[in-house]
Amino acid sequence: RLQGDVERIRELIDVLRQIRDGRGVGRAAFEQRVMESLSWLVHNACTELLDGGVARQPSLVAPQALSPDLRPPCDVVLELCRYAIECLTYSRPRDSLAGNRRRFALELLGEASCVFEMPAPVLAFVRQTIKTGRGPAVMGAILFCETYCKARDIPVPDEVEELLLAFVKRTDSRGLAVGALNTLVESGNIDELTALDHIDNWKDRHDPWRRQQQEAQR
Numbered sequence: 001r002l003q004g005d006v007e008r009i010r011e012l013i014d015v016l017r018q019i020r021d022g023r024g025v026g027r028a029a030f031e032q033r034v035m036e037s038l039s040w041l042v043h044n045a046c047t048e049l050l051d052g053g054v055a056r057q058p059s060l061v062a063p064q065a066l067s068p069d070l071r072p073p074c075d076v077v078l079e080l081c082r083y084a085i086e087c088l089t090y091s092r093p094r095d096s097l098a099g100n101r102r103r104f105a106l107e108l109l110g111e112a113s114c115v116f117e118m119p120a121p122v123l124a125f126v127r128q129t130i131k132t133g134r135g136p137a138v139m140g141a142i143l144f145c146e147t148y149c150k151a152r153d154i155p156v157p158d159e160v161e162e163l164l165l166a167f168v169k170r171t172d173s174r175g176l177a178v179g180a181l182n183t184l185v186e187s188g189n190i191d192e193l194t195a196l197d198h199i200d201n202w203k204d205r206h207d208p209w210r211r212q213q214q215e216a217q218r
Contacts, residue, residue: 003045006075013083020090020101028097035104042080042111045073049115056151057116077112084108088125099135106140110147118148130163130180138167138176146183156187168198172206 002008012034019031052070057063060081062074084105091098106129109122129141142164149156156164164180171177181195190198 003041003048003076004072006072006079009076009079013079016083020097021092031097032100032104035101038080038084039104039107039111042077042108045077046111046115048073049077054115056114060112060116060119077115080108081112081116084112085119085122088122099137102129102135102137103140106137106144107147110140110144113144113148114151127160127163130160130167133167133171138171139179142176142179142183146186149183149187154187155189156184161189165198168202169205174202174206177202 002012016031016034019027049070052067054063054066054070054074060078062071062078066074087101087105090101095101106126109118112118126141126144129137130145132138145156145160145164155161161184164184168177168180171180177199181190181198184190185192185195
C-alpha cells in the first residue's frame with residue numbers, strides 16, 4: 001500500500017519532479033492523473049491516523065509519541081504535503097498544467113489539514129487564489145476551505161467569506177459559484193435559502209438566457 005510506504009512515495013515524487021520539468025507528448029496527462037490520485041491517498045492516510053487516536057497537530061511535524069504502525073502513514077502525508085507546497089509556487093514557461101497542478105496540491109493540503117495545521121503561507125495562498133479568482137486553482141482553494149473548516153467544525157473566517165462572496169459575483173462559471181456557496185453552507189456561514197438567492201443574482205448577471213428574458217420584459 002502506497003499510504004504506508006514512504007520510500008515508494010519519495011520515489012514517486014522524484015518521478016513527478018522529472019515529468020514536471022521535462023517535455024514530451026503525454027507528460028502533462030500522466031502528471032495530472034497521478035496528482036488527482038494523491039489527495040485520495042492523503043485522505044486514506046489521515047483517516048488511518050485519526051482512527052489510531054492521533055490528535056490534530058499544530059504544524060506539519062510528526063507527533064513525538066507515535067506508534068510504529070502509525071509512523072508510515074504519517075511520514076507519507078508529510079512527504080506529500082511538502083511536495084504539494086512546492087507545487088504551489090513552481091513555475092516554468094508554457095506550463096499547461098500549472099493551474100490544475102496547484103488545484104490538486106490545494107486539495108491534497110486540505111485533506112492533510114484534518115490532522116495537521118497548515119503553515120501561514122499556505123493559508124495566504126488560498127486567500128490570494130480566491131481573491132484573484134483565475135484558473136483551475138480556484139476550485140482547489142474552495143475545496144481546501146471546505147475541508148479545513150469542516151475538520152475543525154468552524155465557520156469560514158469573515159475575511160474568506162467576503163472573498164468567496166465577491167468571487168461568486170464576478171465568476172462566469174456556475175460550477176465555481178455553486179462550489180463557493182456550498183462551502184459557505186457546509187461551514188454554517190449562510191443557509192441554503194441565502195445560497196439560492198446568490199445563485200439567482202448570479203444568473204441575472206451571467207446567464208445569457210436570463211438576461212435575454214429580462215431585456216424582453218422591459
